[in-house]
Amino acid sequence: MKISMMRVAMSLMKDLSSRAGRELGRLTAPSAESLREVDWEKWVRHFERNKRNRPEPDWDVATRISPGIVNALLPSLEQFELGDGGGPACLIAFDAEAFRSCTRNVQRVVDAWFEEEKGHARLLGRAVDRFGGKHIKTHWSFSAFCAVRRFLGVRFELETLLLTEIVSSAYYRVLKRNVEDRPLKEMCALILRDEAGHIAFHLERLAAADRSVVGIRRQLWEAQFWLLGFTAATVLWVNHGPCLWPLGATNGEFYREVRREIFRFVLRLKRRAGLEPWNVQIASH
Ligand SMILES: [Fe+2]
Ligand SMILES: [Fe+2]
Numbered sequence: 001m002k003i004s005m006m007r008v009a010m011s012l013m014k015d016l017s018s019r020a021g022r023e024l025g026r027l028t029a030p031s032a033e034s035l036r037e038v039d040w041e042k043w044v045r046h047f048e049r050n051k052r053n054r055p056e057p058d059w060d061v062a063t064r065i066s067p068g069i070v071n072a073l074l075p076s077l078e079q080f081e082l083g084d085g086g087g088p089a090c091l092i093a094f095d096a097e098a099f100r101s102c103t104r105n106v107q108r109v110v111d112a113w114f115e116e117e118k119g120h121a122r123l124l125g126r127a128v129d130r131f132g133g134k135h136i137k138t139h140w141s142f143s144a145f146c147a148v149r150r151f152l153g154v155r156f157e158l159e160t161l162l163l164t165e166i167v168s169s170a171y172y173r174v175l176k177r178n179v180e181d182r183p184l185k186e187m188c189a190l191i192l193r194d195e196a197g198h199i200a201f202h203l204e205r206l207a208a209a210d211r212s213v214v215g216i217r218r219q220l221w222e223a224q225f226w227l228l229g230f231t232a233a234t235v236l237w238v239n240h241g242p243c244l245w246p247l248g249a250t251n252g253e254f255y256r257e258v259r260r261e262i263f264r265f266v267l268r269l270k271r272r273a274g275l276e277p278w279n280v281q282i283a284s285h
Helices: 001-026 032-037 042-052 067-083 096-100 102-128 140-151 152-176 182-209 215-247 251-272 277-284
Strands: none
Touching: 032 067, 032 182, 042 102, 042 182, 067 102, 067 140, 067 152, 067 215, 096 152, 102 182, 140 152, 152 182, 152 215, 152 277, 215 251
């Protein structure tokens, strides 16, 4: 008797959680109208074009970095190999498939985007090999990152990935500027080129989705974007800052890059959505 009651309760809970999941998915997935406004074919062409003209860094050239600096830097490169395309190379939110497979072109763009991310892990893997490091399979920060992506829906996952791309671009820029190693500088340049494309893609996607978000809703959206951006930057820098300090990188340099990237993105988003600062003021009254 007890067992059958437990079975009924479990099946009820399963039913309720799958309904809650569907409902959450409906609320968090990008709207069909906003997806229609994105020029997906343009992004398919962008990713095709971006495959060309990618000279591989000369990994065998002798390095000028001292062994002490290599030892400090290696854990950072190892973690980035896992975090930047080394994990699941796809959207992993519980409702991601509904977004990815809504049209053939959305699928092609999302797959091409993650293909480039896999390419970043490959480049970082070559850098790890160059300095005799190890290829790690797990790290607490990466597990936490994946858990957030999985449970909070595809819209939040896309925002999390965008913010990661923004703060990673700041990291690669700081690394490129400070490291005295040609292949590493070339690797950073290749990754930065791809990330600029990814951020531009998100800009177009969000401009279409957020055109109607004005007034206090817009201010709240911007506030959470800045807050999450600086949270992501701090999680990154707590781990990676100490690895880059011996190269001469500073906290101020990293956070200046982050601030500049977020500021530029928010401003461009307003312009693309037709919401110049003065329009936002008018719309809020
Ligand atoms: Fe990447
Ligand atoms: Fe990216």
